[in-house]
Amino acid sequence: MTPRPSTPSRRALLRAMAALPASALVLGELPGLLGTAAAAAPASGSATRYTIVPFLNSNDGTVNVYQSDDATDFRLLRASAYTPAAGRIRDASVLRHTDGYYYLTYTTHTWQDVSTTIGFARSFDRVNWTFLYDYPVPITNLSRAWAPEWFVDSDGSVHVIVSCSTADNEWIFTPYALKATDSDLTAWSSPVALSGIGSNHIDTYIVRIGSTYHAFTKNETAKYIEYGTASSLTGPYTISRTGDWAGWGSYREGPSVIQLDNGGWRIFFDGYGDGSYYYSDSYDTFATWTAPKALPGISGTARHFTVVKETVSGGASITRNATRSFQSANYPSRYWAEQSALLNLPVVSGSSATADKQAATFTVVAGLADANGYSFRDASGNYLRHYNFRARFDANDGTTTFAKDATFIARVGSATGSVRFESYNYPGYYLRHYNYQLRVDVSDGTDLFRQDSSFVPVTAWG
Structure with missing residues (x-):
């Protein structure tokens, strides 16, 4: 692939700062929430639909919307579908809420700037988005609130997992959970740090299977996506897989995990070190993974996204027997x-x-x-x-x-x-x-x- 000009990665800054002195879904339980569906091929008259809303490698001020029926071949649904009136839009995470609307939460500033808010927008059709508000994350001496990720627990409660740093060490991040305290997703509980994951972890994405919470989180010191589990959302987590444990390589970020129609699990991640976007599959509940492949069509264009999976009407069908x-x-x-x-x-x-x-x-x-x-x-x-x-x-x-x-x-x-x-x-x-x-x-x-x-x-x- 020929290198292309790009918006500077926040990780490029973090790598530079490392040389200086230091100064999130329940799958299979809640249909429709984050687009989750049962692990089976779509029935006759229905189809699987995956939606992503990434910002662009060339522009962190807008997002495109892509959809796919197989989680591999994503096609453009609308270019520049949402551009905030102020600030930027990075690391957008998308949710299908119980009110029928799709919600985005996102990083509101580029990596050069102090960023103490996370943004929210809403759409009924995934292509026309309306700005809702910028939410000031209530952490004392907050410097940066980055990469908010939706998570819906088995009781239906909606959370955002956000990576935050404070002014005394603005490049060391800790994941926090915010819980929505109203159905309109406009009021939030006080942030609670996810214990056990440790400092300098970012882009934490949570999946719940049964009673276990599975965390995929980027170790910003080692530059690998790590993995751990806990019995509650806020921990304590035990990080059991470190280094290149899954064969994904280093300088990877922004993990997002969904369940495929055949019951396997797929992780997507931003290969910011080489400019590609990857996916990898697991069929033994995250113990081993297939060799990562670049996403066709959008690798090199799309940046940090999460995935909504839904079952919708339509699709292909053939008469059996x-x-x-x-x-x-x-x-x-x-x-x-x-x-x-x-x-x-x-x-x-x-x-x-x-x-x-x-x-x-x-x-x-x-x-x-x-x-x-x-x-x-x-x-x-x-x-x-x-x-x-x-x-x-x-x-x-x-x-x-x-x-x-x-x-x-x-x-x-x-x-x-x-x-x-x-x-x-x-x-x-x-x-x-x-x-x-x-x-x-x-x-x-x-x-x-x-x-x-x-x-x-x-x-x-x-």
Whole structure:
């Protein structure tokens, strides 16, 4: 990637200051709050929607709004959707509240300036935002209040986790919790420090699973995102993972964690050290993580954000227990067809041989790993699955791995009536044609990829 000019990172200042003398959601419990949904593929007639509201690498005075149906391929919904009348907007965290509105809270000043307030704005549709107020965080000798993050507890209480420093040591941050004391989110309790996390931690993001609070927090001294747990929101937390424990590397900040449709967990973080934005997934409740990947399309443009996940109406659906053929959206003379147990994309027409038409006909059934997903059988009863990323047909061996390999989540395609099929166990990977062969590849965020991975269910050839 070619380096681009950018707004100076607050972390650049912190790195410089280090050489000088020293002078947050409950997932799966409250549908709609922070967009949380159950860990399952969206049911017929509904779709998953992820929304982010990042400030820009080139401008910390405004935010864009992006949305995605898979938490990987984010597309611009509105540029410069909200620009405060005064101050800046950095580190915006977004919440879907019980009143139906979306709320932003954000850092109100750039890193050069004293910043003792956090900002609030509201929107009904995610694209038209109204400024609400700047809230003075009531901490004695406060110097900076940065990176406020929403957190909703299991009792429905709404909190903001904010990183604060005082004038006697303005570059040493401590996370504090503020609790909303009214349903309008205009009054707040006194700040309470999160105990156990320790000083010089910033960008603390909280996830609650069952009775355990999980904290992801940036150690500003070591430059790594650390991890700890507690039995209450304010602690004490035990930090159990330090250094490069997850393989994400150093100079990472702004973690945000959400649950995917397949039950896995995804963390997003700002790779401010190299100018990229990353994601990484865990399937063992945060013990291990996949190698980080740069977010397609917005890496290098978007900065520090959190994610709202919602289940909304619409989406893609296909009739189950019916035979269908699948036509390429951008090569309409070509269809899925089984050839030597592999799925290819040959030309099929009314003059094709009967055997070729039968090879292009499949039975759509409920997903083996998730009934809201889809699996596909050939005439012999073998299932479409990915193996070494190639799409092929094999007999169901009854294993969990096979069931996941053979399950796909339907997403809306690039053309009217078309569908994209996302791998259930490789989120962000789609069935797509390449050299007229079908494989699962990770989305690169381009229109061409969306077209190559879009197929129209049509009347069966066979």
